[in-house]
Amino acid sequence: MKFFNQVDLEAMEQRFRTTFINSIAGFKSLNLVGTVDESGKTNLAIFNSIFHVGANPPYLGMVVRPPEVDRHTLQNILDTKVYTLNHVNPQILEASHQTSARYPKEVSEFSSCGLTPKFTQQIIAPYVEESHVKIGLKLVEKIDVKVNRTVIIIGEIIEIIIDEKAIQQDGFVDLQMLESITVSGLDAYYKTILLNRFSYAKP
Amino acid sequence: MKFFNQVDLEAMEQRFRTTFINSIAGFKSLNLVGTVDESGKTNLAIFNSIFHVGANPPYLGMVVRPPEVDRHTLQNILDTKVYTLNHVNPQILEASHQTSARYPKEVSEFSSCGLTPKFTQQIIAPYVEESHVKIGLKLVEKIDVKVNRTVIIIGEIIEIIIDEKAIQQDGFVDLQMLESITVSGLDAYYKTILLNRFSYAKP
8 A cells, every 4th residue: 555645745746646636536426517608608518526515405516616717617607697517428428528628718518519508498508408417506605715716606406307217216316327427537437337225324 | 308496396205305416416426534533532424525626735625514413523523623535445335334324422433333443643533444545634624505504624635545556657546446436315336337538628
Protein backbone atom coordinates (compact mmCIF):
# COMPACT_ATOMS: atom_id res chain seq x y z
CA MET A 1 0.00 0.00 0.00
CA LYS A 2 1.25 3.47 -0.88
CA PHE A 3 0.77 6.41 1.52
CA PHE A 4 0.42 9.92 0.14
CA ASN A 5 0.57 12.80 2.61
CA GLN A 6 -0.08 16.49 1.96
CA VAL A 7 3.49 17.11 0.79
CA ASP A 8 3.21 14.23 -1.70
CA LEU A 9 -0.12 15.56 -3.00
CA GLU A 10 1.25 19.08 -3.42
CA ALA A 11 4.31 17.75 -5.24
CA MET A 12 2.21 16.06 -7.95
CA GLU A 13 2.24 17.57 -11.43
CA GLN A 14 -0.97 19.60 -11.73
CA ARG A 15 -2.79 17.59 -14.41
CA PHE A 16 -1.77 14.33 -12.75
CA ARG A 17 -3.20 15.56 -9.44
CA THR A 18 -6.44 16.77 -11.09
CA THR A 19 -6.99 13.31 -12.61
CA PHE A 20 -5.92 11.52 -9.41
CA ILE A 21 -8.12 13.54 -7.04
CA ASN A 22 -11.09 13.47 -9.41
CA SER A 23 -11.09 9.67 -9.40
CA ILE A 24 -10.37 9.11 -5.72
CA ALA A 25 -13.77 9.83 -4.14
CA GLY A 26 -15.63 7.01 -5.91
CA PHE A 27 -18.14 6.63 -8.71
CA LYS A 28 -20.31 9.63 -9.50
CA SER A 29 -23.65 10.37 -11.09
CA LEU A 30 -23.56 11.48 -14.70
CA ASN A 31 -26.03 13.99 -16.07
CA LEU A 32 -26.42 16.35 -18.99
CA VAL A 33 -27.53 19.72 -17.64
CA GLY A 34 -29.88 21.57 -19.99
CA THR A 35 -30.36 25.31 -19.68
CA VAL A 36 -31.54 28.24 -21.74
CA ASP A 37 -30.38 31.87 -21.74
CA GLU A 38 -32.65 34.88 -21.51
CA SER A 39 -32.98 35.03 -25.29
CA GLY A 40 -34.04 31.36 -25.45
CA LYS A 41 -30.75 29.91 -26.72
CA THR A 42 -30.22 26.36 -25.44
CA ASN A 43 -27.08 25.07 -23.70
CA LEU A 44 -26.11 21.53 -22.70
CA ALA A 45 -23.17 20.45 -20.53
CA ILE A 46 -22.10 17.20 -18.89
CA PHE A 47 -21.77 17.20 -15.08
CA ASN A 48 -20.53 14.56 -12.64
CA SER A 49 -21.22 16.60 -9.52
CA ILE A 50 -24.92 16.05 -8.84
CA PHE A 51 -25.78 14.88 -5.32
CA HIS A 52 -28.84 14.13 -3.19
CA VAL A 53 -29.79 16.80 -0.64
CA GLY A 54 -33.28 15.79 0.46
CA ALA A 55 -36.34 13.77 -0.53
CA ASN A 56 -39.11 15.76 1.11
CA PRO A 57 -39.16 18.31 -0.46
CA PRO A 58 -37.04 16.79 -3.25
CA TYR A 59 -33.73 18.68 -3.52
CA LEU A 60 -30.60 17.95 -5.55
CA GLY A 61 -27.25 19.73 -5.33
CA MET A 62 -24.70 20.43 -8.04
CA VAL A 63 -21.14 21.71 -7.78
CA VAL A 64 -20.21 24.28 -10.42
CA ARG A 65 -16.70 25.59 -10.89
CA PRO A 66 -15.99 29.30 -10.35
CA PRO A 67 -18.11 31.61 -12.55
CA GLU A 68 -15.26 32.47 -14.95
CA VAL A 69 -14.83 28.78 -15.88
CA ASP A 70 -18.34 27.33 -16.24
CA ARG A 71 -20.13 30.53 -17.02
CA HIS A 72 -22.76 29.41 -19.54
CA THR A 73 -24.57 26.82 -17.42
CA LEU A 74 -24.28 28.77 -14.16
CA GLN A 75 -25.26 32.10 -15.72
CA ASN A 76 -28.28 30.54 -17.43
CA ILE A 77 -29.47 28.96 -14.16
CA LEU A 78 -29.06 32.23 -12.27
CA ASP A 79 -30.88 34.16 -15.02
CA THR A 80 -33.79 31.79 -15.68
CA LYS A 81 -33.94 29.91 -12.32
CA VAL A 82 -34.55 26.53 -14.00
CA TYR A 83 -32.51 23.65 -15.43
CA THR A 84 -32.85 20.01 -16.39
CA LEU A 85 -30.83 16.89 -15.56
CA ASN A 86 -30.74 14.07 -18.08
CA HIS A 87 -29.14 10.68 -17.43
CA VAL A 88 -26.62 9.42 -19.96
CA ASN A 89 -27.02 5.97 -21.56
CA PRO A 90 -24.66 4.06 -23.90
CA GLN A 91 -26.48 5.20 -27.06
CA ILE A 92 -25.71 8.87 -26.32
CA LEU A 93 -22.43 8.47 -24.43
CA GLU A 94 -20.11 9.78 -27.12
CA ALA A 95 -22.37 12.75 -27.90
CA SER A 96 -22.70 13.46 -24.18
CA HIS A 97 -18.94 13.50 -23.63
CA GLN A 98 -18.60 15.81 -26.63
CA THR A 99 -20.72 18.47 -24.84
CA SER A 100 -17.69 19.04 -22.58
CA ALA A 101 -15.84 20.72 -25.46
CA ARG A 102 -15.59 24.51 -25.16
CA TYR A 103 -18.12 25.67 -27.68
CA PRO A 104 -18.68 29.42 -28.02
CA LYS A 105 -21.82 30.76 -26.36
CA GLU A 106 -23.69 31.22 -29.67
CA VAL A 107 -23.33 27.51 -30.53
CA SER A 108 -25.85 25.09 -28.99
CA GLU A 109 -24.33 21.78 -27.90
CA PHE A 110 -27.60 20.08 -28.94
CA SER A 111 -27.04 20.59 -32.66
CA SER A 112 -23.25 20.34 -32.60
CA CYS A 113 -23.31 17.06 -30.62
CA GLY A 114 -26.36 15.52 -32.29
CA LEU A 115 -28.80 15.49 -29.38
CA THR A 116 -32.45 16.52 -29.52
CA PRO A 117 -33.92 19.22 -27.27
CA LYS A 118 -37.36 18.40 -25.83
CA PHE A 119 -39.59 20.92 -24.10
CA THR A 120 -42.50 20.50 -21.68
CA GLN A 121 -45.13 22.85 -20.28
CA GLN A 122 -43.49 22.90 -16.84
CA ILE A 123 -40.14 24.42 -17.58
CA ILE A 124 -38.42 26.55 -20.25
CA ALA A 125 -35.09 24.67 -20.00
CA PRO A 126 -34.59 21.90 -22.59
CA TYR A 127 -34.53 18.19 -21.81
CA VAL A 128 -32.54 15.69 -23.86
CA GLU A 129 -35.07 13.62 -25.82
CA GLU A 130 -32.73 10.58 -26.00
CA SER A 131 -32.21 10.41 -22.23
CA HIS A 132 -34.11 7.74 -20.24
CA VAL A 133 -34.37 9.77 -17.00
CA LYS A 134 -35.25 13.47 -17.20
CA ILE A 135 -35.50 15.72 -14.16
CA GLY A 136 -36.66 19.35 -14.17
CA LEU A 137 -35.53 21.63 -11.34
CA LYS A 138 -35.99 25.16 -10.12
CA LEU A 139 -33.19 26.99 -8.35
CA VAL A 140 -33.85 27.36 -4.60
CA GLU A 141 -30.44 28.19 -3.13
CA LYS A 142 -27.00 29.30 -4.30
CA ILE A 143 -24.07 28.65 -1.99
CA ASP A 144 -20.63 30.19 -2.48
CA VAL A 145 -18.01 27.77 -1.15
CA LYS A 146 -15.48 29.96 0.64
CA VAL A 147 -12.39 27.75 0.45
CA ASN A 148 -12.11 27.62 -3.35
CA ARG A 149 -14.79 29.82 -4.95
CA THR A 150 -16.81 26.94 -6.39
CA VAL A 151 -20.57 27.37 -6.33
CA ILE A 152 -23.14 24.87 -5.08
CA ILE A 153 -26.56 25.13 -6.69
CA ILE A 154 -29.50 23.57 -4.85
CA GLY A 155 -32.54 22.80 -6.99
CA GLU A 156 -36.04 21.57 -6.17
CA ILE A 157 -37.36 18.84 -8.46
CA ILE A 158 -40.52 20.06 -10.19
CA GLU A 159 -40.85 17.39 -12.89
CA ILE A 160 -39.62 13.86 -13.58
CA ILE A 161 -40.03 12.01 -16.89
CA ILE A 162 -39.23 8.33 -16.75
CA ASP A 163 -40.28 4.96 -18.12
CA GLU A 164 -42.82 3.69 -15.58
CA LYS A 165 -41.70 0.06 -15.90
CA ALA A 166 -38.39 0.96 -14.18
CA ILE A 167 -40.19 2.09 -11.01
CA GLN A 168 -40.52 -0.75 -8.50
CA GLN A 169 -43.33 -1.18 -6.00
CA ASP A 170 -41.48 0.57 -3.17
CA GLY A 171 -40.44 3.56 -5.30
CA PHE A 172 -36.98 2.24 -6.18
CA VAL A 173 -35.92 3.20 -9.71
CA ASP A 174 -33.99 0.48 -11.57
CA LEU A 175 -31.18 2.55 -13.13
CA GLN A 176 -29.51 -0.57 -14.51
CA MET A 177 -32.64 -1.32 -16.57
CA LEU A 178 -32.60 2.30 -17.76
CA GLU A 179 -28.90 1.90 -18.68
CA SER A 180 -27.81 4.95 -16.69
CA ILE A 181 -24.04 5.36 -16.82
CA THR A 182 -21.74 6.21 -13.93
CA VAL A 183 -18.41 8.02 -14.19
CA SER A 184 -15.06 7.92 -12.44
CA GLY A 185 -12.64 10.78 -12.75
CA LEU A 186 -13.39 13.13 -15.60
CA ASP A 187 -13.73 10.78 -18.54
CA ALA A 188 -14.07 7.08 -17.59
CA TYR A 189 -17.61 5.81 -18.11
CA TYR A 190 -19.05 2.61 -16.64
CA LYS A 191 -22.15 0.46 -16.79
CA THR A 192 -23.30 -1.22 -13.59
CA ILE A 193 -24.29 -4.70 -12.43
CA LEU A 194 -26.43 -5.12 -9.31
CA LEU A 195 -24.66 -7.02 -6.54
CA ASN A 196 -27.37 -6.87 -3.91
CA ARG A 197 -30.18 -4.84 -2.47
CA PHE A 198 -30.28 -5.10 1.31
CA SER A 199 -33.13 -4.55 3.70
CA TYR A 200 -33.06 -1.87 6.40
CA ALA A 201 -30.25 -2.64 8.84
CA LYS A 202 -31.06 -3.23 12.51
CA PRO A 203 -28.57 -3.41 15.39
CA MET B 1 -43.04 7.71 -20.58
CA LYS B 2 -44.61 8.82 -17.33
CA PHE B 3 -44.61 12.50 -16.29
CA PHE B 4 -44.56 13.40 -12.60
CA ASN B 5 -45.16 17.02 -11.68
CA GLN B 6 -44.90 18.64 -8.24
CA VAL B 7 -48.42 17.65 -7.28
CA ASP B 8 -47.69 14.01 -8.18
CA LEU B 9 -44.47 14.07 -6.16
CA GLU B 10 -46.19 15.57 -3.12
CA ALA B 11 -48.98 13.00 -3.34
CA MET B 12 -46.56 10.06 -3.05
CA GLU B 13 -46.55 8.07 0.19
CA GLN B 14 -43.57 9.35 2.20
CA ARG B 15 -41.39 6.22 2.21
CA PHE B 16 -42.12 5.61 -1.48
CA ARG B 17 -41.02 9.17 -2.28
CA THR B 18 -37.85 8.86 -0.17
CA THR B 19 -36.84 5.73 -2.09
CA PHE B 20 -37.88 7.20 -5.44
CA ILE B 21 -36.06 10.53 -5.04
CA ASN B 22 -32.96 8.88 -3.56
CA SER B 23 -32.56 6.73 -6.67
CA ILE B 24 -33.43 9.35 -9.29
CA ALA B 25 -30.22 11.42 -9.42
CA GLY B 26 -27.97 8.58 -10.58
CA PHE B 27 -25.27 6.35 -9.16
CA LYS B 28 -23.39 7.64 -6.12
CA SER B 29 -20.06 7.15 -4.41
CA LEU B 30 -20.07 4.80 -1.45
CA ASN B 31 -17.82 5.39 1.55
CA LEU B 32 -17.55 4.38 5.16
CA VAL B 33 -16.90 7.51 7.22
CA GLY B 34 -14.63 6.90 10.20
CA THR B 35 -14.59 9.32 13.12
CA VAL B 36 -13.61 9.43 16.75
CA ASP B 37 -15.19 11.34 19.64
CA GLU B 38 -13.29 13.52 22.10
CA SER B 39 -12.76 10.54 24.42
CA GLY B 40 -11.28 8.45 21.57
CA LYS B 41 -14.30 6.22 20.94
CA THR B 42 -14.52 5.21 17.26
CA ASN B 43 -17.58 5.55 15.03
CA LEU B 44 -18.21 4.24 11.51
CA ALA B 45 -21.13 5.08 9.21
CA ILE B 46 -21.92 4.46 5.56
CA PHE B 47 -22.48 7.54 3.36
CA ASN B 48 -23.53 7.91 -0.27
CA SER B 49 -23.25 11.68 -0.37
CA ILE B 50 -19.55 12.34 -1.00
CA PHE B 51 -18.80 14.65 -3.91
CA HIS B 52 -15.79 16.30 -5.58
CA VAL B 53 -15.28 20.00 -4.79
CA GLY B 54 -11.77 20.72 -6.05
CA ALA B 55 -8.45 19.09 -6.97
CA ASN B 56 -6.02 21.88 -6.14
CA PRO B 57 -6.16 22.03 -3.13
CA PRO B 58 -7.95 18.65 -2.91
CA TYR B 59 -11.42 19.13 -1.39
CA LEU B 60 -14.35 16.71 -1.00
CA GLY B 61 -17.87 17.55 0.13
CA MET B 62 -20.31 15.43 2.13
CA VAL B 63 -24.01 15.99 2.81
CA VAL B 64 -25.07 15.18 6.37
CA ARG B 65 -28.66 15.13 7.49
CA PRO B 66 -29.82 17.60 10.17
CA PRO B 67 -27.85 17.35 13.45
CA GLU B 68 -30.63 15.60 15.34
CA VAL B 69 -30.61 12.67 12.85
CA ASP B 70 -26.93 11.93 12.10
CA ARG B 71 -25.47 13.29 15.26
CA HIS B 72 -22.58 10.92 15.94
CA THR B 73 -20.62 11.38 12.72
CA LEU B 74 -21.31 15.11 12.42
CA GLN B 75 -20.61 15.84 16.07
CA ASN B 76 -17.34 13.90 15.98
CA ILE B 77 -16.19 15.80 12.88
CA LEU B 78 -17.06 19.15 14.44
CA ASP B 79 -15.33 18.19 17.70
CA THR B 80 -12.13 16.63 16.31
CA LYS B 81 -11.97 18.34 12.85
CA VAL B 82 -10.89 15.11 11.10
CA TYR B 83 -12.51 12.08 9.45
CA THR B 84 -11.72 9.29 7.04
CA LEU B 85 -13.42 7.97 3.90
CA ASN B 86 -13.05 4.30 3.05
CA HIS B 87 -14.30 2.75 -0.19
CA VAL B 88 -16.51 -0.32 0.08
CA ASN B 89 -15.64 -3.53 -1.80
CA PRO B 90 -17.63 -6.79 -2.15
CA GLN B 91 -15.78 -8.52 0.70
CA ILE B 92 -17.00 -5.93 3.23
CA LEU B 93 -20.31 -4.96 1.64
CA GLU B 94 -22.60 -6.68 4.11
CA ALA B 95 -20.63 -5.38 7.11
CA SER B 96 -20.61 -1.90 5.58
CA HIS B 97 -24.38 -1.86 5.09
CA GLN B 98 -24.79 -3.04 8.67
CA THR B 99 -23.10 0.17 9.94
CA SER B 100 -26.29 2.00 8.93
CA ALA B 101 -28.15 0.38 11.84
CA ARG B 102 -28.84 2.74 14.74
CA TYR B 103 -26.32 1.63 17.32
CA PRO B 104 -26.17 3.53 20.59
CA LYS B 105 -23.28 5.98 20.91
CA GLU B 106 -21.30 3.76 23.29
CA VAL B 107 -21.18 0.92 20.72
CA SER B 108 -18.50 1.10 18.02
CA GLU B 109 -19.69 -0.05 14.60
CA PHE B 110 -16.21 -1.49 14.00
CA SER B 111 -16.60 -4.30 16.51
CA SER B 112 -20.34 -4.82 16.06
CA CYS B 113 -20.04 -5.06 12.25
CA GLY B 114 -16.75 -6.96 12.12
CA LEU B 115 -14.49 -4.32 10.57
CA THR B 116 -10.97 -3.45 11.71
CA PRO B 117 -9.93 0.08 12.72
CA LYS B 118 -6.51 1.15 11.43
CA PHE B 119 -4.68 4.25 12.61
CA THR B 120 -1.90 6.31 11.05
CA GLN B 121 0.38 9.07 12.33
CA GLN B 122 -1.44 11.73 10.27
CA ILE B 123 -4.92 11.61 11.76
CA ILE B 124 -6.69 10.46 14.91
CA ALA B 125 -9.80 9.22 13.06
CA PRO B 126 -9.84 5.49 12.23
CA TYR B 127 -9.54 4.03 8.76
CA VAL B 128 -11.12 0.71 7.78
CA GLU B 129 -8.26 -1.78 7.37
CA GLU B 130 -10.22 -3.91 4.85
CA SER B 131 -10.94 -0.98 2.51
CA HIS B 132 -8.88 -0.66 -0.69
CA VAL B 133 -9.04 3.15 -0.89
CA LYS B 134 -8.56 5.18 2.31
CA ILE B 135 -8.74 8.96 2.41
CA GLY B 136 -7.99 11.15 5.44
CA LEU B 137 -9.53 14.62 5.63
CA LYS B 138 -9.51 17.66 7.84
CA LEU B 139 -12.61 19.85 8.15
CA VAL B 140 -12.21 23.18 6.33
CA GLU B 141 -15.77 24.47 5.96
CA LYS B 142 -19.25 23.76 7.33
CA ILE B 143 -22.22 24.96 5.32
CA ASP B 144 -25.75 25.05 6.65
CA VAL B 145 -28.16 24.49 3.77
CA LYS B 146 -31.03 26.90 4.39
CA VAL B 147 -33.84 25.15 2.52
CA ASN B 148 -33.87 21.95 4.56
CA ARG B 149 -31.37 22.19 7.43
CA THR B 150 -28.96 19.60 6.03
CA VAL B 151 -25.28 20.31 6.57
CA ILE B 152 -22.52 20.19 3.95
CA ILE B 153 -19.07 19.41 5.28
CA ILE B 154 -16.08 20.35 3.11
CA GLY B 155 -12.85 18.51 3.91
CA GLU B 156 -9.31 18.87 2.63
CA ILE B 157 -7.56 15.60 1.79
CA ILE B 158 -4.47 15.23 3.97
CA GLU B 159 -3.69 11.55 3.36
CA ILE B 160 -4.46 8.83 0.80
CA ILE B 161 -3.67 5.15 1.21
CA ILE B 162 -4.08 3.08 -1.92
CA ASP B 163 -2.57 0.17 -3.84
CA GLU B 164 -0.06 1.80 -6.18
CA LYS B 165 -0.76 -0.63 -9.02
CA ALA B 166 -4.23 0.93 -9.46
CA ILE B 167 -2.77 4.35 -10.27
CA GLN B 168 -2.26 4.81 -13.99
CA GLN B 169 0.44 6.92 -15.62
CA ASP B 170 -1.75 10.02 -15.94
CA GLY B 171 -3.01 9.86 -12.34
CA PHE B 172 -6.24 8.01 -13.09
CA VAL B 173 -7.20 5.56 -10.34
CA ASP B 174 -8.71 2.30 -11.61
CA LEU B 175 -11.61 1.88 -9.18
CA GLN B 176 -12.86 -1.20 -11.04
CA MET B 177 -9.55 -2.96 -10.29
CA LEU B 178 -9.92 -1.87 -6.66
CA GLU B 179 -13.50 -3.27 -6.67
CA SER B 180 -15.04 -0.03 -5.39
CA ILE B 181 -18.80 -0.34 -5.19
CA THR B 182 -21.36 2.25 -6.28
CA VAL B 183 -24.85 2.69 -4.86
CA SER B 184 -28.27 3.69 -6.14
CA GLY B 185 -30.97 4.79 -3.77
CA LEU B 186 -30.33 3.89 -0.14
CA ASP B 187 -29.55 0.19 -0.37
CA ALA B 188 -28.85 -1.09 -3.91
CA TYR B 189 -25.16 -1.85 -4.45
CA TYR B 190 -23.48 -2.31 -7.83
CA LYS B 191 -20.14 -3.29 -9.32
CA THR B 192 -19.01 -1.50 -12.46
CA ILE B 193 -17.71 -2.41 -15.91
CA LEU B 194 -15.72 0.14 -17.93
CA LEU B 195 -17.41 1.12 -21.17
CA ASN B 196 -14.91 3.66 -22.40
CA ARG B 197 -12.43 6.30 -21.41
CA PHE B 198 -12.50 9.25 -23.77
CA SER B 199 -9.86 11.83 -24.54
CA TYR B 200 -10.39 15.54 -23.89
CA ALA B 201 -13.26 16.79 -26.07
CA LYS B 202 -12.60 19.55 -28.61
CA PRO B 203 -15.21 21.51 -30.59
